Amino acid sequence: MSSSSFTIVNGVTALPEALARPVLAIGNFDGVHRGHQAVLAAGLALGKELGRPTLALTFEPHPRSFFQPDVALFRLTPEPGKLAALRAAGLDGAIVLPFDGALAALTAEAFVADILVGAFGIAGAAVGFDFHFGKARSGSPEFLKSQGVQHGFPVRVVEAMLEAGDTISSTAIRKALEAGQVGHAAHMLGRPWSLSATVIHGDKRGRDLGYPTANLALAPEIKLAFGIYAVKLTVDGVTHDAVASYGRRPTFDNGRALLEVHVFDFSGDLYGKEVEVSFHGYLRPELKFDGIEDLIRQMDADSRAARAILAGA
Incomplete structure (x- = not known):
């Protein structure tokens, strides 16, 4: 159900009617690298199957910046660049959740029940193999799958992708850039x-x-x-x-x-x-x-x- 428009929703708020009951691709998406792109593609495929719009659900600031405010994080794509890359992926929009003390304190169960189901009424979800959520990062992809069964929405989990022996991740890309390996970084990013x-x-x-x-x-x-x-x-x-x-x-x-x-x-x-x-x-x-x-x-x-x-x- 892809459209040429791209709607940005800030915070936990009612979605526009055109975006109701969405499939959510969930993650931090710093860099929107090839691993992230696979999660977005899985979300888009599920959205097409279900006839529902597909949105990214992402967090600002980056959770690491919330938990370690004194340690400056090398962001591959600050928020405007991240949203531009999400738009380019063909999604219908993005939900940007403020990562604050209240969100950090939510249990994994409450995140699913109150945010995903209660606030956004999701029809399905796509996440990466290493996505963790909820207080103390207690929620895992397997936990999200079990919650999906309980609440009635399917969950697609995307496995790790490798590039030259490295698991493609934002951390691996940062390390490549710190070593001047811009070609390796580009292969992992896809650009x-x-x-x-x-x-x-x-x-x-x-x-x-x-x-x-x-x-x-x-x-x-x-x-x-x-x-x-x-x-x-x-x-x-x-x-x-x-x-x-x-x-x-x-x-x-x-x-x-x-x-x-x-x-x-x-x-x-x-x-x-x-x-x-x-x-x-x-x-x-x-x-x-x-x-x-x-x-x-x-x-x-x-x-x-x-x-x-x-x-x-």
Whole structure:
């Protein structure tokens, strides 16, 4: 029962009539990676079988951020990016539940009876093999299945997916990005990993070197490996090939970490603009050079390598 519209419902509230008695694909969905996409596909298939709309049921903030507020979480897709990816999956909408003390205190039984059945009147559910819910994470996929039998709704459980020996998970993708393995991360995500940020003023040093850059200050919890990357930058709906350096510029100042993006064959002004950068290849680690000539020679080589990777992307 897929439609071209995508409705976002915030909190425990009555659903619009068109979304009544939905099938819910339930999870945190950080990254909306291939494992998550399989859960969404299972939900869509069940919704089609039952003739019901299919919605994602997700949580904000990420539960880990609620339980560990002092530990900044490297989010693969902050809420706007997550909702955009859920929309792209072909769902009819998403329910965003605030993850707070009240929700954390609900028993698994109460979550099913009060939220899934009582508030949303679900017709069916799809979850991943590792989905846990309720107070102290006491609810498991098997428990949800048994509750489904009791309350009269079917539950589909999606098994683990593997990529190069890793179980596809948000944690595995974060680890890959922390190691500069953007190709491995992309295979697990089903698309290149990307981030959005606003272009800020830098020290204009790149311009003097013949490599003007768009400078982006990333949130400190983004643990991307320092180094040089082949990237694509999208601004105002147009995507450009580019090469990027993420790090602290050891040849110059060892300052705060910045993502510096040199957009090929581009001459516009990007200051203050919101841009999206997607990562297509890792070229090398960040290095310190003895002189400017050595640095420029390496930048020339990096640009050629990035163009070659992006030509095949």
